[in-house]
Amino acid sequence: MTSALTRLADWSAGTPRRLWLISFALFFTLTGSWAAASPIGSSPDEHAHFIRAAAVARGQIGGTEVMVPHTVAGIEGHFAETGVQLPEWYRNLPTVHECYSWKQRQPASCAPSPGNSGKIAQATTAAGRYHPGYYLVTGWPSLLADGPKGLYLMRFMSALLCSALLASAVVTASEWRRRSLAMLGVFAAATPMTLYMSGMVNPSGGEIAAGILVWTALLSIVLSPDPVLLNRRLARLGIGGLVLINIRPLGLIWFGGAVVFCLLLTQRRGLLGQVLRRKALWLWTALLGLATAGALLWAAKHPDNSKIDIPDSLTTGVAAKRTLGNTEVYIKQMLGFFGWLDTPAPAFMYLVWMAVLTTVVVLALVHGRAREVVALLGMLVAVVMVPVVAQASQAERIGMVWQGRYLLPFAVGLPLMAVLICATRAPERGLPWRRLVGLSVVALVLADVAAFYWTLRRFAVGTAGSWVATSAHWAPPGGWVFWTCLYAAAAGAVVLPALLPDRRDEAVRFPDLGSPRTGGRSRVPEPA
Numbered sequence: 245m246t247s248a249l250t251r252l253a254d255w256s257a258g259t260p261r262r263l264w265l266i267s268f269a270l271f272f273t274l275t276g277s278w279a280a281a282s283p284i285g286s287s288p289d290e291h292a293h294f295i296r297a298a299a300v301a302r303g304q305i306g307g308t309e310v311m312v313p314h315t316v317a318g319i320e321g322h323f324a325e326t327g328v329q330l331p332e333w334y335r336n337l338p339t340v341h342e343c344y345s346w347k348q349r350q351p352a353s354c355a356p357s358p359g360n361s362g363k364i365a366q367a368t369t370a371a372g373r374y375h376p377g378y379y380l381v382t383g384w385p386s387l388l389a390d391g392p393k394g395l396y397l398m399r400f401m402s403a404l405l406c407s408a409l410l411a412s413a414v415v416t417a418s419e420w421r422r423r424s425l426a427m428l429g430v431f432a433a434a435t436p437m438t439l440y441m442s443g444m445v446n447p448s449g450g451e452i453a454a455g456i457l458v459w460t461a462l463l464s465i466v467l468s469p470d471p472v473l474l475n476r477r478l479a480r481l482g483i484g485g486l487v488l489i490n491i492r493p494l495g496l497i498w499f500g501g502a503v504v505f506c507l508l509l510t511q512r513r514g515l516l517g518q519v520l521r522r523k524a525l526w527l528w529t530a531l532l533g534l535a536t537a538g539a540l541l542w543a544a545k546h547p548d549n550s551k552i553d554i555p556d557s558l559t560t561g562v563a564a565k566r567t568l569g570n571t572e573v574y575i576k577q578m579l580g581f582f583g584w585l586d587t588p589a590p591a592f593m594y595l596v597w598m599a600v601l602t603t604v605v606v607l608a609l610v611h612g613r614a615r616e617v618v619a620l621l622g623m624l625v626a627v628v629m630v631p632v633v634a635q636a637s638q639a640e641r642i643g644m645v646w647q648g649r650y651l652l653p654f655a656v657g658l659p660l661m662a663v664l665i666c667a668t669r670a671p672e673r674g675l676p677w678r679r680l681v682g683l684s685v686v687a688l689v690l691a692d693v694a695a696f697y698w699t700l701r702r703f704a705v706g707t708a709g710s711w712v713a714t715s716a717h718w719a720p721p722g723g724w725v726f727w728t729c730l731y732a733a734a735a736g737a738v739v740l741p742a743l744l745p746d747r748r749d750e751a752v753r754f755p756d757l758g759s760p761r762t763g764g765r766s767r768v769p770e771p772a
Contacts, residue, residue, distance in 0.1 A: 322550065
């Protein structure tokens with residue numbers, strides 16, 4: 245078995261391009277499985293993003309402001325939405341999911357068809373104020389096919405974008421000499437919620453995937469500096485940053501937070517000077533600066549004019565207390581809370597993911613240097629307190645609307661930081677690292693597959709139905725057996741690089757200046 249895995253390593257990790265292609269294909273299988281196996285409109289606000297994407301693809305970057313009565317989180321109000329001109333059947337999308345959403349015992353078979361009327365009519369979307377870039381990428385398949393086929397194609401485009409970002413993070417992690425530990429961080433950050441949102445038409449998926457790439461590239465530059473690899477890492481950081489800053493309004497804050505925490509980890513003399521001397525840094529900085537200016541200008545020109553009836557009892561202090569009390573819920577939502585936040589993952593998934601995260605964080609605190617420990621503790625505090633500050637400051641205006649996935653593009657830095665600190669500082673002898681990584685990724689795979697099947701079962705037969713959905717009331721295209729088997733196979737295959745031994749000649753192919761054995765010196769440079 246070990247020799248077979250070693251041969252697989254020689255083939256799959258022979259070149260960064262090959263590893264990227266394999267990782268991309270496997271991540272697309274995972275995210276595409278979520279896209280195909282989830283009922284249309286079954287994820288938060290997906291109908292609004294479908295309408296926005298279809299409108300942008302047809303050249304409707306803006307639209308007419310329409311005040312629509314809504315009740316969100318128990319608070320009534322008139323929300324400012326954007327009116328666009330689309331085929332009439334798009335107007336039915338907001339109600340397609342209502343018969344089974346928030347009713348866990350009800351399978352998705354009750355959902356009506358959105359229809360196929362091609363008559364042009366006004367549809368409204370709450371996503372009309374979002375930057376059009378993501379919607380241009382995902383919306384163009386709606387020009388090729390109508391009805392559910394076009395909607396599924398839009399989902400697949402979102403899955404393609406997110407899979408490309410996640411594959412780039414894997415390649416970046418593979419450049420570490422102790423690549424098994426580094427890759428464990430990427431797979432722990434790519435929670436089932438990450439993969440689920442990546443398969444939906446929702447900018448949250450791309451935002452989270454871009455966050456993983458940004459953190460992996462930044463940590464590689466800071467903790468494993470290498471002059472030969474610096475330009476390509478800067479390029480990956482720039483690409484991830486461009487997506488993160490432009491895809492959602494909070495992206496700029498998450499990017500800035502990642503930069504600040506990674507700078508706290510910088511301990512090598514001359515490292516910042518070496519990075520600052522690179523022309524590639526200034527090129528990407530200019531591009532990111534233009535993207536930031538564009539994102540801020542877009543946000544300034546598209547304010548939210550909603551009028552919400554916030555009760556007087558919801559003060560800043562009350563909101564802060566409620567948010568702090570919901571910390572456990574937000575953490576679960578970052579790991580896996582599917583549907584319209586009405587389908588929690590099985591308890592097994594939460595236990596496994598939290599066990600792995602706790603283990604790597606504790607080991608990083610034990611082996612990290614003083615500044616690294618401070619940065620890691622700061623991340624732990626931020627994961628808890630950022631939602632408190634964000635929601636408390638806005639509660640009197642928009643109410644209690646925070647969801648765990650909003651923080652996930654930033655929170656992915658916690659497992660990545662912890663694992664990469666271990667990969668840099670922890671001695672190779674003393675703990676059975678190979679066994680620890682192996683047990684961790686195998687457990688993550690089992691938990692991931694359990695979350696997928698649990699969610700698919702909920703939509704197929706409801707939570708009161710059979711554990712094995714042999715008589716499914718609802719089934720995705722291709723059937724639940726096909727997608728479950730395909731997902732399980734891809735989930736097992738994508739983590740294989742983390743199960744492979746760290747080869748001694750890895751320092752030749754991917755030099756690591758952060759090796760504890762070489763005292764921070766790269767002995768053999770990689771060919772250009």
